[in-house]
Amino acid sequence: DAGVTQSPTHLIKTRGQQVTLRCSPKSGHDTVSWYQQALGQGPQFIFQYYEEEERQRGNFPDRFSGHQFPNYSSELNVNALLLGDSALYLCASSSNGGVTGEQFFGPGTRLTVL
Amino acid sequence: GENVEQHPSTLSVQEGDSAVIKCTYSDSASNYFPWYKQELGKGPQLIIDIRSNVGEKKDQRIAVTLNKTAKHFSLHITETQPEDSAVYFCAADRDTGFQKLVFGTGTRLLVSP
Numbered sequence: 640d641a642g643v644t645q646s647p648t649h650l651i652k653t654r655g656q657q658v659t660l661r662c663s664p665k666s667g668h669d670t671v672s673w674y675q676q677a678l679g680q681g682p683q684f685i686f687q688y689y690e691e692e693e694r695q696r697g698n699f700p701d702r703f704s705g706h707q708f709p710n711y712s713s714e715l716n717v718n719a720l721l722l723g724d725s726a727l728y729l730c731a732s733s734s735n736g737g738v739t740g741e742q743f744f745g746p747g748t749r750l751t752v753l
Numbered sequence: 754g755e756n757v758e759q760h761p762s763t764l765s766v767q768e769g770d771s772a773v774i775k776c777t778y779s780d781s782a783s784n785y786f787p788w789y790k791q792e793l794g795k796g797p798q799l800i801i802d803i804r805s806n807v808g809e810k811k812d813q814r815i816a817v818t819l820n821k822t823a824k825h826f827s828l829h830i831t832e833t834q835p836e837d838s839a840v841y842f843c844a845a846d847r848d849t850g851f852q853k854l855v856f857g858t859g860t861r862l863l864v865s866p
Contacts, residue, residue, distance in 0.1 A: 672852060672853075674854075679859075681757075681842050681857055681859050682854070682856050683856070684855070687851070687852060695853060697853065729796050729797070733852060741787070741802065742787075742852060742854065743799065744789075744796035744798070745796050747796050
């Protein structure tokens with residue numbers, strides 16, 4: 640059973656560009672959350688998707704948007720990239736609409752903005 | 754909103770010693786407290802969690818304690834091994850079904866042989 644998978648592994652962009660990151664949840668999971676982890680920090684919640692809708696959002700600007708597909712996979716889009724967006728972006732999945740509280744994380748996508 | 758503080762930021766122990774990592778949280782409505790282990794180049798891995806109706810939970814060499822009155826929770830690792838070396842994160846959540854984990858800043862544990 641594959642766990643949470645993310646692509647790509649690494650990505651380099653320049654300021655002002657746009658980026659799309661992808662996540663496939665663990666088999667049987669229906670809820671996907673995205674987190675940003677700056678170097679040396681704990682992950683910070685960006686938003687969560689359930690039933691193809693954004694259910695709640697952390698303190699991130701509208702430049703960060705997402706999508707969930709019918710197969711529960713998800714995308715994170717970031718527009719107008721800033722140097723400060725450089726971070727590890729983590730996807731986490733959970734089951735039963737997230738009511739269990741347990742989240743499983745993927746390996747992350749390392750984004751570097753030059 | 755919730756704020757989670759974690760101490761120490763680094764912890765060095767000898768193999769076989771015990772390690773303790775402490776966290777405090779601010780939101781009295783939080784009732785789910787997971788601990789994650791993150792190895793280099795990997796995503797966080799859940800190692801143990803506790804809910805507010807329980808004061809202590811143990812899984813082999815790992816235990817977590819919770820003091821809701823003081824808003825403290827701690828991770829205890831006994832008989833540490835070199836493979837325990839990693840960054841450990843505590844987190845808190847209201848566990849309402851709308852998960853929004855708030856993480857601490859992490860503790861880098863180094864276990865020397």
